[in-house]
Amino acid sequence: EPEVTQTPSHQVTQMGQEVILRCVPISNHLYFYWYRQILGQKVEFLVSFYNNEISEKSEIFDDQFSVERPDGSNFTLKIRSTKLEDSAMYFCASLRGDTQYFGPGTRLTVL
């Protein structure tokens, strides 16, 4: 069964550096999402993406963040100038019907 994949599984970076988290959604899905989960906290919506543009974004998704679909398969989340509080699990998801299919996540650690 097709799955959403994410790379890397764990990313360690220094504060102030830029990171790019990568996702390969399920191939015939059209809506894509990024979420984050700070350790011990709720899963929080960041941004949704449809037809090569942002559909919705939360107040968390400020100018520090950007998303791209650079080719037909990848979906990326870029975090510029990372801060300690950006340390979290970042999940990508894609939508079929009304069901969201989540990837395994990338654990981002900012030192």
Add this chain to the structure above:
Amino acid sequence: KQEVTQIPAALSVPEGENLVLNCSFTDSAIYNLQWFRQDPGKGLTSLLLIQSSQREQTSGRLNASLDKSSGRSTLYIAASQPGDSATYLCAVSSRGSYIPTFGRGTSLIVHP
């Protein structure tokens, strides 16, 4: 703004018990409600999706009900097994949006 609350926060039971996990939400104008399972350090797996027009959904030993007017959903797990040990998340999408608001989850341990 939608708020989602899950009770209890944690639950530890012996194998074989029937369980009820609770989810409540503040805004009844919902589009759908979804229950997920999250294993430690892993992503989320969708278990059941209930549309706002539905009252319940069943999959195997799992049954989820929805009472929109009272802002509640329950996830019933029959004959629990150690493999059911995980965190169970409730997520509510408001009308007009696919964006779910998540609860904090119920951490379930089923011991042999």
